[in-house]
Amino acid sequence: MKWQQMLFQDWEGVVRTLLVGVLAYIALVIFLRVSGKRTLAKLNAFDLVVTVALGSTLSAILLQESIALAEGATALLLLIGMQYGVTFLSVRSKGFAKLVRSEPQLLVRNGEVLERVMRKERVTQDETLSAIRSSGGRSIEDVEAVILESDGSLSVILRG
Structure with missing residues (x-):
């Protein structure tokens, strides 16, 4: 009986994962398109951390029923907004850029x-x-x- 629960619990969870997954993915793609190419650029450790955090957040939205789509989309938007803010400040301030990006x-x-x-x-x-x-x-x-x-x-x- 317990091994059956590991494989399948109910259709409600499957439908939720499909519905929330599609909507969260669409939200992520829209946010990334709006924020520009630099959001996921391979530039420095900070960018890698943001990329991993986005993946982790998307995974949590998909698999944790306690996280509503609106909360998950807000978390994705927050991460992308922070990344946008950091790159915005980095371009305009050499001191800030040195703080977040290593020098060659x-x-x-x-x-x-x-x-x-x-x-x-x-x-x-x-x-x-x-x-x-x-x-x-x-x-x-x-x-x-x-x-x-x-x-x-x-x-x-x-x-x-």
């Missing part, structure tokens, strides 16, 4: 590994070499610069 870091300069910076940023030499190979280089000596970007990716500038 130079890891390799003219074939020389900046070990202190790599240690501080927790990047291994193997990760750096992998990025160099992906960019068409063979070794550290082939590189003019390797930069750890704000989004965590490694940019490689090969020597001419």
Whole structure:
């Protein structure tokens, strides 16, 4: 009997999930379209946190009967509004931008590994070499610069 409840409880829960799921999804898509492309851009840790929070909120709206659609839509709108506010302020204030976004870091300069910076940023030499190979280089000596970007990716500038 108990295993049957794990698989199916009643049709009311299924219908609620379908109805609220479709409406919450539509609300999320509308909010994201209105807020612009930057809301889910792959830029920094803050953007990742917002993206995960949106997914978690949508999941809670779908699966928790105690959360009404209006409350869930308000939570989604709040997260998107906060993200919009942060990006709005970041574009207009360098100080605020520094507070929420990390600066790119130079890891390799003219074939020389900046070990202190790599240690501080927790990047291994193997990760750096992998990025160099992906960019068409063979070794550290082939590189003019390797930069750890704000989004965590490694940019490689090969020597001419």
